[in-house]
Amino acid sequence: MSTINSADRTTGxxxxxxxLPRLGGSPARGFGVHAVLALAALLFLNWLVVxxxxxxxxxxxxxxxxxxxxxxxxxxxxxxxGALMGASVLYLKTKDPIWDRRAxxxxxxxxxxxxxxxxxxxxxxxxxxxxxxxWNDPRLMSAAVMTLIYIxxxxxxxxxxxxxxxxxxxxxxxxxxxxxxxxVHYSIKLFGQASHPMKFDALSDASVVATRWYGVAAFxxxxxxxYRWTFDRKSRADRLEDSLxxxxxxxxxxxxx
Amino acid sequence: MTPPGPWKSYCTLVRWDxxxxxxxxxxxxxxxxxxxxxxxxxxxxxxxxREVLLDTRAGILWVTFLFAATIGIDRAFRADGRSGMLxxxxxxxxxxxxxxxxxxxxxxxxxxxxxxxxxxLFLVLFNQSLNVDGAITLIATVIATDLGFVTVxxxxxxxxxxxxxxxxxxxxxxxPMLLPVFNVAVxxxxxxxxxxxxxxxxxxxxxxxxxxxxxxxxxxxxxxxxDVGSDV
Amino acid sequence: xxxxxxxxxxxAALLAIFAAPAFAQGAGNAPxxxxxxxxxxxxxxxxxxxxxxxxxxxRKGAALSEDLAHLxxxxxxxxx
Numbered sequence: 001m002s003t004i005n006s007a008d009r010t011t012g013x014x015x016x017x018x019x020l021p022r023l024g025g026s027p028a029r030g031f032g033v034h035a036v037l038a039l040a041a042l043l044f045l046n047w048l049v050v051x052x053x054x055x056x057x058x059x060x061x062x063x064x065x066x067x068x069x070x071x072x073x074x075x076x077x078x079x080x081x082g083a084l085m086g087a088s089v090l091y092l093k094t095k096d097p098i099w100d101r102r103a104x105x106x107x108x109x110x111x112x113x114x115x116x117x118x119x120x121x122x123x124x125x126x127x128x129x130x131x132x133x134x135w136n137d138p139r140l141m142s143a144a145v146m147t148l149i150y151i152x153x154x155x156x157x158x159x160x161x162x163x164x165x166x167x168x169x170x171x172x173x174x175x176x177x178x179x180x181x182x183x184v185h186y187s188i189k190l191f192g193q194a195s196h197p198m199k200f201d202a203l204s205d206a207s208v209v210a211t212r213w214y215g216v217a218a219f220x221x222x223x224x225x226x227y228r229w230t231f232d233r234k235s236r237a238d239r240l241e242d243s244l245x246x247x248x249x250x251x252x253x254x255x256x257x
Numbered sequence: 258m259t260p261p262g263p264w265k266s267y268c269t270l271v272r273w274d275x276x277x278x279x280x281x282x283x284x285x286x287x288x289x290x291x292x293x294x295x296x297x298x299x300x301x302x303x304x305x306x307r308e309v310l311l312d313t314r315a316g317i318l319w320v321t322f323l324f325a326a327t328i329g330i331d332r333a334f335r336a337d338g339r340s341g342m343l344x345x346x347x348x349x350x351x352x353x354x355x356x357x358x359x360x361x362x363x364x365x366x367x368x369x370x371x372x373x374x375x376x377x378l379f380l381v382l383f384n385q386s387l388n389v390d391g392a393i394t395l396i397a398t399v400i401a402t403d404l405g406f407v408t409v410x411x412x413x414x415x416x417x418x419x420x421x422x423x424x425x426x427x428x429x430x431x432x433p434m435l436l437p438v439f440n441v442a443v444x445x446x447x448x449x450x451x452x453x454x455x456x457x458x459x460x461x462x463x464x465x466x467x468x469x470x471x472x473x474x475x476x477x478x479x480x481x482x483x484d485v486g487s488d489v
Numbered sequence: 490x491x492x493x494x495x496x497x498x499x500x501a502a503l504l505a506i507f508a509a510p511a512f513a514q515g516a517g518n519a520p521x522x523x524x525x526x527x528x529x530x531x532x533x534x535x536x537x538x539x540x541x542x543x544x545x546x547x548r549k550g551a552a553l554s555e556d557l558a559h560l561x562x563x564x565x566x567x568x569x
Contacts, residue, residue, distance in 0.1 A: 027551040035544045042536045049532075050525040065528070092480050148433035156430060159420045169416045172477045173430070176412065179469055180434055187437035187462055190444070222536075229543050232550050239557050246564050 028228040038225045041218035048211045057203070063127035067203070070120040071212045072219035073113045077143070079220065080110035080227070081150065081178055088174030091167060100167040101238060103174050105231040107153050109223055114147045138188040145184045149177045163241065266351045270359030271366075278367060284332045285367065292325030292375040296382060305383060315446035318379050319439060323432075325375060326368040326403070330410035331427050333364045334418035343418075343482070353479035357411065361474070365407045372399050388452045395449035401463035402442040408470045409434050415481040438466050502535045 028034075049068045056062040084106040091099035121140065126132050134140055156173055160166035203209075261269070278284060299317045303309060310317075337343040346356065376395070380386065387395060413430050417423035445459045 027547065027554050031547050032544060035540050039536060039540045043533050046529050046532045046536075050529045055525065069532075092477070145433050145436050149430075152430040152433065155426060156416060159417075159423070159426055165419070168480055168483065172412070172480050173416060175477060176409075176434070176470070176473055179473060180437065183437035183462075183466055183469070187440045190441065190458065190462065225540075225543060229547055229550075232547065232554075236550060236553055236557060239561070243557070243560055243564055246568065250564070250567050 027232050031225075031228065034221075034225050034228065038218075038222040041221050045211075045215050045218045048214065053207050053211050054205065060128040063124060064203070066120050066124045066127075068212055068215045069219075070117065070124060072215040073117040073120065074139075074143075075216045076219055076223050077110055077113045077117055077146065078181075080106045080113060080223065081146065081181070084110060084150075084153070084174050085178035088171040091171040092175065097163075097167060097238065100170065101231060101234040103170065104154070104157060104234050105227050107150055107157075107174070108230050109227045111147065111150050111154070112226065113223060114143060114150070117143055118147065136188070138185050141188045142181060142185045146181060149180060153177060163245075261350075263352055263355045266349075267355050267359050267362075270346075270351070270356065271362050274359065274363035275366070278363070284329055284336075285371065288325045288328045288367075288371050289374065291328055292321050292371065293378065295321040295324045296375075296379060300382070310383060310385070314383065314385060314450055315443045317383070318376065318446055319443050321375060321379065322372050322399075323406075323435070323439065325371060326406065327410070327428060327431065329367050329371065330364060330407065330414055330431070331424050333360060333411060334414040335423065338418040347482055353482060354475050356482070357474055357478040360411050361404075361407050361471075364411060365403055368403050368407055369399060372403070385450065387449065390454050391449040391452045394453065394455045395446060397455050397460065398442055398445040398449065398463070401460060401467065402438050402445075405438045405463060405467040405470055406435055408467065408474055412470070412474050412478065412481070415478065438463060441466075502538075 045068065049065055053065075053068070055065070057064050084103050087099045087103035087106060090096075091103060121143065122132050125134060125140075153170065153173055157166060157170040160169055296317070299305075299321070303313050303317065334343065337346070376399070410427075410431055413427055413434070417427045417430070420426055441459050441462045445456065445463075448454075448456060448459075
């Protein structure tokens with residue numbers, strides 16, 4: 001079977017799918033175990049937040065508790081956008097559609113982290129600075145611009161009809177996009193005032209530091225679960241698209257012969 | 258017959274783009290008119306009084322530049338892709354990177370030329386003046402900014418030309434990517450209007466952006482045009 | 490685009506939960522321990538709901554994958 005497929009591809013008939021003999025993509029194994037782990041990790045994080053860290057710190061009161069959900073989102077944004085870039089580069093190198101699916105799943109989870117980051121950050125800003133949004137803070141602005149850039153990635157991916165070209169173009173955009181993030185950060189840092197509360201001394205308290213890095217790990221397990229879930233969905237969608245393409249070709253062949 | 262060297266093909270391609278554009282003039286005309294319209298819109302949106310303009314003039318100038326120049330960048334690939342010209346070009350024995358640099362150069366020349374005209378119009382219409390230092394700062398800013406702007410623009414243009422409604426998509430992808438240069442460009446233009454000399458930090462920031470994306474374009478452009486000939 | 494669809498209620502729930510500690514206290518006032526545990530329960534419930542949702546839809550997806558594999562085999566036989 002696979003020989004016929006590859007023969008089709010070399011003659012250009014199967015160019016559009018660019019698929020491997022079988023796209024594969026059986027559903028993620030060990031998903032239930034992973035889900036239980038993620039839940040346990042997050043509940044433990046909540047427990048740390050209400051028992052182990054100071055309940056209020058000088059200057060911003062207990063509003064700082066949101067930090068333990070905000071900071072992990074900030075780190076994981078970079079993890080998933082970084083993974084998106086890595087997967088895009090690997091797609092361009094190997095042309096294996098699985099990297100494209102990985103990149104897309106990483107993009108969606110990255111955008112989810114980014115949304116959590118912006119919403120928790122904005123809420124905190126309202127409590128601490130009495131404003132939902134501040135235009136001259138480099139971190140806020142880079143987070144917002146990142147969202148726009150990566151929503152652009154999904155829009156670009158959705159806009160191109162032809163699968164091989166879509167993957168190719170999205171691969172290039174995914175590789176480019178990450179380069180922009182330090183640029184945005186430094187360009188605003190040049191003029192903005194960092195009003196970000198990272199400078200509070202209480203945030204370098206040992207219990208706070210330990211809890212926030214534990215939070216990064218716990219949320220990583222959680223976001224990774226969402227990533228696997230998203231990746232499964234992408235795989236099924238791609239397999240369906242591939243099957244439809246094959247059916248269409250069979251019909252065309254039937255019509256011509 | 259040996260294929261021409263990269264430098265020779267580069268020059269030929271740039272000259273060829275130039276001749277074609279000068280013969281058609283539609284793109285240049287739409288860019289100019291769009292810029293003019295944006296300037297007029299600003300005169301309504303922001304009261305063109307002296308004190309207000311002191312804070313807003315650099316921003317007005319760059320938003321105008323951005324809107325006008327994007328039209329040119331959008332056309333750089335859409336017209337050629339649609340007419341089959343791009344596919345023809347790709348059959349020529351030219352390295353993809355050369356094609357990329359040539360397209361960046363010709364678009365750059367058009368965009369800078371347009372911005373010089375629009376800049377003068379801005380000075381006249383909004384009653385602003387520049388001293389020598391300021392003029393040098395502004396011109397250097399325009400050149401350093403446009404290089405990054407056009408580089409990213411050509412890349413994104415090559416991504417979106419085949420998409421229906423790709424002109425909108427191009428802007429959606431391009432503007433957030435340009436935010437860092439835009440930010441620096443406005444600050445630098447502000448210095449220019451105040452008659453100050455160029456800031457090294459700002460110039461370095463622009464240069465870093467330009468070089469990063471030129472390098473990325475050099476490596477990645479071939480992937481954007483690889484399948485064009487056969488698939489479209 | 491299922492992820493954005495679950496992202497909206499998730500983010501809304503997180504906002505509701507996290508906005509509470511952010512607004513409930515003036516600077517310097519430590520919340521009561523009842524309040525802490527209310528936050529704990531609220532946050533934990535949100536996570537439980539999300540994970541149950543992920544798990545249930547994953548199971549449904551696994552069933553769909555089998556249907557797809559069946560479809561692919563049918564197409565294989567048609568192509569031969």
